[in-house]
Each structure stands twice: as C-alpha cells, then as structure tokens.
Amino acid sequence: MPLLVFDVVEGQNVSDLRRMLDCAHQVVLEVFQVPERDRYQIVNEHKAGLMVIEDTGLGFERSRQTTVLRVFTSPRPQEQKHLFMQRLAAELNEQCGIRGEDLMISFFSNEREDWSFGMGEAQYATGKL
DSSP states (O other): OOOOEEETTTTTTTTHHHHHHHHHHHHHHHHHHHTTTOOOEEEEEEEEOOOOOOOOOOOOOOOOEEEEEEEEEEEOOOHHHHHHHHHHHHHHHHHHHOOOGEEEEEEEEOOOOGOBBTTBBOOOTOOOO
16 A cells, blocks of 8 residues: 655656666565555656755765655554665665665655545545455
8 A cells, every 4th residue: 555656857768767666566565565456656757956865964975866765654663664665775776776875765654544545535444445
C-alpha cells in the first residue's frame, strides 16, 4: 500500500525512470511484503534549479540525478523503514546508477483508515481490504 512519490530533475529518459520505478517496486515487495499489484508510484519532474536539495551539513555533493522519494504509508516498524532505505539505495545505485549521495528518502505515516483507493470510500475503515 505505500505510495511512492519521486521528484527528479526533468530531462531524464523515460526508460530510465521506468527502470527506477521497477527497481523501487521490487524493494517494496521484498521489504514490506505487499502483494505484487500493490503498486502506487508517481514521478514529478522539475526544471533544473527548482529542486534545491543541499547536504544538511553532511558533506554530500549532489548531482543532476538527485532524487527525492516521499513514501506515504501506514505505520511501519523503524527497522523495516531503515531496511527499505538501505536496500533501495543499493539497488538504485546498482540498477540505475543513482548514487547514494543523490537519494533522499522521507516517510510519511498515516493510519490505514486514512486511505481511499477509489469511489470515495475508506476501504480499510469499512473492512473491504
């Protein structure tokens, strides 16, 4: 059920972006153990200069491949979130050439009944899922 929202600098190849999404979905399946079709992903592209992602004093040198990922999900254990971050960074580096320094991940947790997957209904709250 996590919703993954990626923010990237515009101009990247669509097939590269799709590979990034596929890679992220594999990590979601592995770490969060959700069903295969539990896939919700969005890519937002921004003009260069309209994404200002600095290093928070950690010494990171960002590149044009900077990728910000917001993960909206029901509450998950801290260990699971940390494993997701580690696995995703490793896989995106290996499969997509996105350096760890260029990946920023943030989790936003809400309750299961806060989700509507369609029809204006809170499916989890009504017991349909």
